Amino acid sequence: xxxxxxxxxxxxxxxxxxxxxxxxxxxxxxxxxxxxxxxxxxxxxxxxxxxxxxxxxxxxxxxxxxxxxxxxxxxxxxxxxxxxxxxxxxxxxxxxxxxxxxxxxxxxxxxxxxxxxxxxxxxxxxxxxxxxxxxxxxxxxxxxxxxxxxxxxxxxxxxxxxxxxxxxxxxxxxxxxxxxxxxxxxxxxx
Amino acid sequence: xxxxxxxxxxxxxxxxxxxxxxxxxxxxxxxxxxxxxxxxxxxxxxxxxxxxxxxxxxxxxxxxxxxxxxxxxxxxxxxxxxxxxxxxxxxxxxxxxxxxxxxxxxxxxxxxx
Numbered sequence: 001x002x003x004x005x006x007x008x009x010x011x012x013x014x015x016x017x018x019x020x021x022x023x024x025x026x027x028x029x030x031x032x033x034x035x036x037x038x039x040x041x042x043x044x045x046x047x048x049x050x051x052x053x054x055x056x057x058x059x060x061x062x063x064x065x066x067x068x069x070x071x072x073x074x075x076x077x078x079x080x081x082x083x084x085x086x087x088x089x090x091x092x093x094x095x096x097x098x099x100x101x102x103x104x105x106x107x108x109x110x111x112x113x114x115x116x117x118x119x120x121x122x123x124x125x126x127x128x129x130x131x132x133x134x135x136x137x138x139x140x141x142x143x144x145x146x147x148x149x150x151x152x153x154x155x156x157x158x159x160x161x162x163x164x165x166x167x168x169x170x171x172x173x174x175x176x177x178x179x180x181x182x183x184x185x186x187x188x189x190x
Numbered sequence: 191x192x193x194x195x196x197x198x199x200x201x202x203x204x205x206x207x208x209x210x211x212x213x214x215x216x217x218x219x220x221x222x223x224x225x226x227x228x229x230x231x232x233x234x235x236x237x238x239x240x241x242x243x244x245x246x247x248x249x250x251x252x253x254x255x256x257x258x259x260x261x262x263x264x265x266x267x268x269x270x271x272x273x274x275x276x277x278x279x280x281x282x283x284x285x286x287x288x289x290x291x292x293x294x295x296x297x298x299x300x301x302x303x
Contacts, residue, residue, distance in 0.1 A: 003204070
């Protein structure tokens with residue numbers, strides 16, 4: 001019962017964070033909403049026995065990525081007026097319809113459709129074992145995760161190392177190109 | 191929904207993987223709606239992050255539902271790729287801002303006829 005209450009609290013927090021992120025006018029409020037959603041996710045990871053993923057979530061996402069976001073927000077200015085003119089006609093109604101359709105589609109996928117036709121509508125996965133009741137070898141401790149990561153997933157792991165190196169080099173290169181002053185461009189060329 | 195209530199009456203309500211998946215689906219829809227609605231490139235980026243996070247939640251929940259570790263490994267890889275993507279994407283946004291003094295994607299419309 002405690003699990004249900006914790007789930008309800010942090011599910012509401014995650015949904016509120018997501019809605020704040022989408023609807024806030026200031027990007028700083030958007031970042032704060034996303035931060036709330038990410039911390040709620042970390043709680044869900046712990047409830048599912050994924051302790052290492054939860055720690056990485058807090059350290060990398062809530063720590064590094066959101067700090068980077070806030071840094072860029074501060075860098076490019078937050079007090080700029082938002083231009084609310086619509087360039088695409090009917091953008092908002094179309095988005096609302098598409099969003100509702102997406103929720104309905106995934107809802108149909110989560111609900112067991114085949115069972116619905118039998119008259120016994122049930123949510124998929126509710127018959128599975130309750131989350132968090134993992135046996136010792138499938139709890140996401142550092143030991144279990146690293147044992148799996150460095151044996152069966154070694155090549156993908158090394159590929160991510162390559163990816164991160166390329167990303168770092170690309171970021172530095174982008175910064176170098178952007179540092180060129182604007183008036184060095186020839187006349188008439190933007 | 192009736193079987194859930196029946197189950198709750200008999201053996202008490204338990205949080206299963208389906209709960210997390212439903213929540214992740216709603217969060218994914220919120221993120222995609224934000225991506226389509228907002229014109230600020232930073233907020234669009236944050237929406238993508240929310241969608242990636244909800245997919246991570248699905249992986250981890252399915253993992254604890256079937257009792258394996260592969261979903262958590264996948265979640266870690268998604269986090270690494272997302273971190274690299276954020277680094278490059280924010281660098282691009284800053285570069286565009288230096289050139290054009292705007293972070294709105296509406297102003298980047300040279301290719302539209």
